[in-house]
Amino acid sequence: MLLFKNDEQIKVIPLGGMNEIGKNMTVIEYRDEIIIIDAGLSFPEDEMLGIDIVIPDITYLVKNRDKIKGIFITHGHEDHIGALPYLLKKINIPVYGSRLSMGLLEVKLKEHKLENVELHIIKPREVIKLRNMEVEFVKTTHSIPDSYSIAIHTDQGVIFHTGDFKVDLTPIDGDVMDFRRICELSEEGVILMLSDSTNAERPGYTKSEKKVGVGLDDLFTKAGDSRIIVATFASNIHRLQQVVDAAKKHGRKVTVSGRSMLNVVNVAKELGYLEIEDDMIIDLNDVGNYEDKELVIITTGSQGEPMSALARMANSEHKKIEIKEGDLVIISAHPIPGNEKLISKVINFLLEKGAEVVSSEIADIHVSGHACQQELKLMLRLVKPKFFLPAHGEYRMLKKHAELARSLGMNKEDIFVINNGDILEVGKDEASIKGKVATGNILVDGLGVGDVGNIVLRDRKHLSEDGLMTIVVTISKEEGRVLAGPDIISRGFVYVRESEDLMDGAKQIVRDVLSECEEHNIKEWAYLKNNIKEQLKEYLYQKTKRNPMILPIIMEV
Amino acid sequence: MLLFKNDEQIKVIPLGGMNEIGKNMTVIEYRDEIIIIDAGLSFPEDEMLGIDIVIPDITYLVKNRDKIKGIFITHGHEDHIGALPYLLKKINIPVYGSRLSMGLLEVKLKEHKLENVELHIIKPREVIKLRNMEVEFVKTTHSIPDSYSIAIHTDQGVIFHTGDFKVDLTPIDGDVMDFRRICELSEEGVILMLSDSTNAERPGYTKSEKKVGVGLDDLFTKAGDSRIIVATFASNIHRLQQVVDAAKKHGRKVTVSGRSMLNVVNVAKELGYLEIEDDMIIDLNDVGNYEDKELVIITTGSQGEPMSALARMANSEHKKIEIKEGDLVIISAHPIPGNEKLISKVINFLLEKGAEVVSSEIADIHVSGHACQQELKLMLRLVKPKFFLPAHGEYRMLKKHAELARSLGMNKEDIFVINNGDILEVGKDEASIKGKVATGNILVDGLGVGDVGNIVLRDRKHLSEDGLMTIVVTISKEEGRVLAGPDIISRGFVYVRESEDLMDGAKQIVRDVLSECEEHNIKEWAYLKNNIKEQLKEYLYQKTKRNPMILPIIMEV
Incomplete structure (x- = not known):
């Protein structure tokens, strides 16, 4: 320890997630050690023609690979783990996260034929000790089970990263946010908090996932003898659980369509996150053996994705399921901005085939996974950070989140709205932006990672127009x-x-x-x-x- | 008249506007006469790469050109008049409509260098007499002044086309819908009503345009010494009037940016639809002579269109206006589905430059121009049609509108949810779908009308991806x-x-x-x-x- 001055500062560097939705990734560097929190992907903007996914530029990490001690995962969503295979191909480092996160990651690594990756399953409150940092996982609540906030203990104080969260007081698995531990950390002294800004523009509270169960139960009751098809996000296992529960209550069997949905259901069932008896779940090939009133089909496609199972059903291109008069289709999701027209198209086709379609606009069948203003303020009050870094969101959301913190009495100088790549140096008494590292969008197109740049995109645009x-x-x-x-x-x-x-x-x-x-x-x-x-x-x-x-x-x- | 049997039926053929938003166009054919109601454009779907606009296929009209007596315009929006230049290039027929509609059309015809078009300005309740039909214009209310419904009197009874409408009881120009005439028509006997379905999925009433004035006044009061920039739809002249009124009240001058906005302001001012004193309006080149607190800049770009004036301001590409700390930008519009991301991008850029941005989500600064469910039901009750044809909307909207009619006691068999090209034959006692005419999307790309088809689009898509x-x-x-x-x-x-x-x-x-x-x-x-x-x-x-x-x-x- 003699090598380092005690007053050295901690560097916090977002490599993604600032001024954008997705691609979440944060680097924490203290003395000769680096840890990474999450490595997410984002989906291509409209102008990124032909691009499959977008991942963060990790030049800085490749340069400093010797310092990196590990990557710590808050939860198993694509915008937090989707870039991991690409990162691990370049830097093979240990990965730490919850049982479900690691389970979902394993599937992903298999698809990428990545072996020899060190995966560590970490329990809540468990601590990974490095020389200068101790990394602790703290239970939180979000739209996927087994979600964590991450606390990094240093001799300067604690850095607290909320991860994606909502304050769900009645989560489906009964496993509420670890308020007590958060308060203890606050007592210990949080010098910096990074907090999820996704819903910072929305007033009030996000409703509990449990609300959706009531909405589903209502619809199942009204469905009568109709076949029920439920489209939702594959990763929302609590949602799937509620569909399964409603099916059970109403004497229906469950079947699953869509590759990602099958993947998640298998992992979640195997790891015990989805409780479903073996005789409740049937193969898609066997739906013909059941009456409509005995069936619930869970499917992908809640965002209208043209190749998804639901879109294929709507277009009569699904091999197993044909939409017919009287089917009840429940779209248990909100449109992600940009997908409105795709979803509307699918709904029109479903209606034309005689199905009834219920979307979240007309029934309580979806809630957000992110904290609204009241919850964000609660988190700020619980954690009481000295410095604050709104994270995960477009500029408008980060700015709003900063305003919320100010409305609670925080000083303007203690709140940082920064860009990807900005280096926030923080110590127990001060924090400031000092310099910048390389960042950007690395475009993945087929097997090519980063070989499509501005010239290629400009040509594609030109070709696409005329x-x-x-x-x-x-x-x-x-x-x-x-x-x-x-x-x-x-x-x-x-x-x-x-x-x-x-x-x-x-x-x-x-x-x-x-x-x-x-x-x-x-x-x-x-x-x-x-x-x-x-x-x-x-x-x-x-x-x-x-x-x-x-x-x-x-x-x- | 001996040539025709008295019991012959009237053909109603939508050439656009069914199962889609935009491209509104309806053909009414009775004996040897054809009239056309509106000729609108629609904007290209995402997959129509490089396409500028989409217009209806008018093969049927070209074939039957000798029968056509004229085209009757309900109002001056692009989705009702945008295809007219293309139609008139093929078939030069007289055009009838309100003073404002004709004024806006004139600008359009000039741009297309179309001369010798016969434009007739028609007053409310005025009737154009053909041999078998009498076409009457009936005052309605919508988000553009001088909007009409159209009643076609025949010996079989009346066909009533609402056009786009809302039931605004306090319109800005004081000119309410002609309830009395509608009731008289109802007494005379309406055999078929075509009605605007755009908002059929929305419960309740659409708020009056007047509401927006209150919202604007509030914001202008709060603006203090800031410069104010208001983005809205160019064609919403009532909205422009309210911005002008608020400017006047708060001692500010008005200037205009964006070509379409300038066009509309000029026409509307000249024809007396926009009341603004000459010394209230200043040239964009002269803004430098005024203090921020003396200025309101009215601009295009409320949908985030990348080439619009507001987007150029946000991107520092506008030649005259530079966004600066403290500017108040009011986006007086709702995002049209598909434009959410574009708008969000513009908002982020504006905020980053230090402007405050107020959108319709957080203030009462926009109302729809289309009737919601209560108004649609009111219209059905007022008109009491024998047969009903929900028009103007995607399938989900047409279907909902049909359900609304059923909820008022109409028989299922008397309501027709049809496709573009379907021939609805209607007489005083019966109505049914009999056959189909050619329809479709004609794609306009540069000077080419219809020369881009599936093969070219498929190639563009292929080229755009890889x-x-x-x-x-x-x-x-x-x-x-x-x-x-x-x-x-x-x-x-x-x-x-x-x-x-x-x-x-x-x-x-x-x-x-x-x-x-x-x-x-x-x-x-x-x-x-x-x-x-x-x-x-x-x-x-x-x-x-x-x-x-x-x-x-x-x-x-």
Whole structure:
């Protein structure tokens, strides 16, 4: 310990989750040790054409790999564990988290064929001791069981990261937030709290998950002899439990459709998070053996995802389930911003097939997993941090969360609304932003991680809007004479069969450029290509008001 | 009249607006006469890449052009007049509508350089007499002034089309819906009503536009010395009037940013729909001459449209207005489904620049222009139609509207939930669906109307997701020998500089295919191209899990 001054500060560096939804990841660095809290993915923005998922830039971690002691997982949602396989491929470090988080992660690692990852299942209040930090897991409540807040004890004081949470006083598993431990930590002295800002703009309290059970029970009662189909988030195991409970009460069997739903149900059942008797659950292939009134089908697709099981049912593309007159479809979820139209499309198709559709707008069948303003204020009062870092949210949410803290009397200077990559240095008496590390969006497209950047995206956008036109011409090296072509091939631009005049005109323009070059004996192909491009561009825009990508190719023989 | 049997039925054919939002257009055909109600556009769905707007297929009208007597406009919104220029280019027929509708249409026709269109300004209760139909305009209330319902008198009875409406009992211009005339029509006998279904899923009443004035006044009072920026729909002239009134009351001048907003303000001011003294309105170039507390900037961009004035302000790309600490931005609109993320992005940027942003979620600064359930029921009670056709809305809305009618005691058989193109034949005693005419989405892309179809869109989608790879090779016709190439050019696929191995591998595959063909003296280029395509596809997918479009081109010399 002599190597370090006692007044050294702790660095807190968000690598994702600030000014965005998703991609949650925070680095805590103290002296020669680094720990990581979560490694989540986010879903591509509309302009990220062709991209599958987005993960945080971990350059900083790769550079400092020797310091890293482990990654600590708050809970098993994709926006907290989805980037882990990519991280672990680069840096193999131990992972710590709850039994369910580790169970879900295992499935993920198998899919990525990742072996030899050290997974540690940690119980609430259990502490992992490092040299300069002690990392403690504290039970919290969220829309997935086995969720933790994380407390990092240091000689400067405690850093408390809420993780995603809501204050659910009647959680389905009866396992409430560890208020007592939070209060003890507060007594010990929390120098910095990072807290979930997702719902910071919403006043009041988030309703308990238990509310949903009542709503479901009502609907099951009204369903009568109809078949019931429930779409919800795969990871919301408490929700699944309530569907199962309602099914049991109303004498129905449960079957599951959708790969991610099957994965979660299997893991949750195996680990004891989902209580369901073996004879209650039936194979999707066997639904034909049951009457409609004996069935509940649990499915993915609550966000209208085009390839999901529910969307396939709605489009008559599902191999096992055909929607029919009288089916009751319960969509137990809120639309995530951006998905409204997809969901509406699915609902329209379901209704056209004669199903009744109940969404969360008209019945109590969904509650959020995130704390609203009253709960956020409660958390601030319980933890009483010296410094405060609103986390997990768009700027508008972080800012609102900061305002909530101010409304409780915190000083403006003690609240930090920061960007990904900003280094917040914090000690027992002071905190400030000191510098920045590299951050950003790493785009995953197929097997490629980070090989799609701005140039590729710009080209995809260009191609998506007006297509392309390729012009090929073969020219003799010696004489500069055109030997073949120009040939024109276009895709995504116009319907070629009905645009012969346009294509003929385009060819003529290329021929004119070529003749001129032949005449003047110009053999600079770059010049020639540029000329073709410019003149075609003008011609096509004038004729069509479109700007296809123009690709002139010259073959020298 | 001897030519026709008296019991002939009237054909009602929606060419747009059924099972969709927008593109509203209805054909009414009786004996040898056709009239058209509205000709609207809709905005492209996400999968319609590169498309500017969507208009209805008017094949049926082109075929029956000799019968068409005119087009009757309910109001001046884009989803009711936006397709008119395209229609009028194909069929030049007289257009009838209110003064404001015609004023807005004139601007549009000028932009399209359309001359010699016969525009008729029609007053409320005015009647256009045809041989078999008399078309009457009836004052209604909506989010644009001078909105009409349309009643078509025939010897079979009246057909009543509500147009878009809400029952606003305190409209800004004091000009309430013509209840009396509606009741008279009801007495005369309405055989069919078509009614706006947009808000059929919403219970209760839509609030009066006047409510917004109170909300605005509150915010203007609180604004103090801040500059105020108000974003709203250009066409909502009552809203603009209320902003102007609030500005006047609080001693502020008004300036306008955004082309469509300027167009509307000019037309509305000229025609007397917007009351604003000349010294109240200032040029955007002169804002520098005024203090912040003297200014209200009215702008487009309430939907977060990336090229709108507000988005440009948020991104520091606006030439005249720079957002600064303390600005108050009022977004006086609800997000149209699908625009939530765009708006949120703009709000985040505005907040980051230090502006305060007030949206309709947190203040009474927007009301809908469409009737909710109570109003829809009132309309059904007032009109008392024999048959009912819910119009303007997605299937879920049409269906709900039908249910509302049933809840008032209408028979199921008298209510028709139909598709675009369905022919509803209606007479004084009966109504039924008889056949179908051609309908669909005509995509407008630049100057092209309908030249982008499924093949082009499919290619754009393909290109947008994984880009393309072009392979060019020059081969001698005689010997089948490769003279130049293969050259490979890719765009939107991978970052080429970092993918040399991949490109080399791809080239090698093409070379192998070429050698094999040379060896076996194969000169069928289609076969060769297909072979290149197949083998490259497999190679690239295996290496990258991506499927770029592959374009092999063979030049024969």
